[in-house]
Amino acid sequence: MTFGEKLCKLRKEKGLSQELLAEQLGTSRQAISKWENHQGFPEIEKLLQLSDLFGVSTDYLLKDESTHKTEDKPGYYISREMAAGYLANQKKVSCCIGMGFMFWALAGIPWVMFPANSAWRFSGTAICFIAGIAAWVVGAISEEGQYKRLKEEILTFDRRHLKDLSDEYYAKKSIYNAVFLPSTILFILGIIAISLTMQEIFIWSKYHAFIFLAFAAGLFGFCYCAGVIDAYELLVNNEEHVNKFRFKIKRKIREKIAQW
Numbered sequence: 001m002t003f004g005e006k007l008c009k010l011r012k013e014k015g016l017s018q019e020l021l022a023e024q025l026g027t028s029r030q031a032i033s034k035w036e037n038h039q040g041f042p043e044i045e046k047l048l049q050l051s052d053l054f055g056v057s058t059d060y061l062l063k064d065e066s067t068h069k070t071e072d073k074p075g076y077y078i079s080r081e082m083a084a085g086y087l088a089n090q091k092k093v094s095c096c097i098g099m100g101f102m103f104w105a106l107a108g109i110p111w112v113m114f115p116a117n118s119a120w121r122f123s124g125t126a127i128c129f130i131a132g133i134a135a136w137v138v139g140a141i142s143e144e145g146q147y148k149r150l151k152e153e154i155l156t157f158d159r160r161h162l163k164d165l166s167d168e169y170y171a172k173k174s175i176y177n178a179v180f181l182p183s184t185i186l187f188i189l190g191i192i193a194i195s196l197t198m199q200e201i202f203i204w205s206k207y208h209a210f211i212f213l214a215f216a217a218g219l220f221g222f223c224y225c226a227g228v229i230d231a232y233e234l235l236v237n238n239e240e241h242v243n244k245f246r247f248k249i250k251r252k253i254r255e256k257i258a259q260w
Contacts, residue, residue, distance in 0.1 A: 003061055004036045010054040010079060011036075025049050055080025060158040076153035078235065080161050086147045087231055094227025096139025098220040103132035105190070105219050108212035112204055155238045162236075169232040176225045183221025190215025 011021050011032075018032040025032075025046055034040050041062075042050065051058045056079050078086075110124025157165070193211045196202050233240075 002038060003041060004038045006061060007050070008036045009077065010056065013077070013079065013082065014054065024053065055082070055084070056158050057160050059160070076149065076155055078150070078155050078157050083161070083165060083235055086150055086235070089142065089144050089147050090231035091228055093139045093143050094224045096135045096142060097227065098223035100132045100135035100139065101223055102216040102220040103128045103135060105212055105216035109209045112208045112212070113206055150234065155235065166236050169236045173229065173232070176229055179221050180225035180229070183218045183225065186214045186218025187222050190218055
């Protein structure tokens with residue numbers, strides 16, 4: 001892949017026309033067209049601007065396919081900017097999903113704190129359920145369409161970018177695991193305690209509010225950390241992701257639909 005082909009691909013991935021890209025670089029549309037049609041190269045200053053704008057290294061822009069191993073692999077190229085945007089988007093979506101489950105779990109608190117047939121009991125429970133649904137809706141709306149393709153394609157990266165992304169992931173993984181493990185324990189203990197109470201081994205009491213509170217915290221931490229870790233794994237360990245049976249089946253289905 002030549003410099004011109006890379007520039008054209010990155011520009012389209014970012015949703016920029018030649019005119020808009022020219023405005024951001026302080027040059028003309030004709031200059032962008034010449035670069036993309038192999039009729040010249042930008043000066044160093046413009047090259048650095050392109051590197052910053054698209055989140056790729058100058059080496060990636062200038063070196064041809066034969067000298068850049070990651071480009072030998074077919075797939076959907078992921079720039080630094082796209083990877084950062086995807087991770088930020090998945091954190092937001094995971095947060096909303098976690099909050100949805102958390103509010104549903106918190107609905108148990110007014111249920112055990114207020115007497116039966118109490119208006120506070122029903123209104124408090126209803127508010128928690130509505131808040132949970134609202135959080136799920138926000139999460140569904142927040143998932144941007146441009147990032148859904150990352151879950152459906154084989155991905156390829158600039159070598160330096162992949163290394164930086166891997167270092168970032170393994171540096172943060174211990175932090176997320178430190179939250180994920182106790183959250184999972186709270187989640188499981190909450191299920192056990194509520195199940196035993198529903199089987200009348202324990203009696204419902206106001207102290208169950210603490211159980212529901214811990215259950216809610218565990219659900220939020222479990223959903224958020226699992227979502228973020230999965231997003232990093234999709235990028236850093238993409239080869240394992242595309243080799244999963246589920247991915248292969250979905251890909252074949254999409255190919256069949258495209259043929260029709």
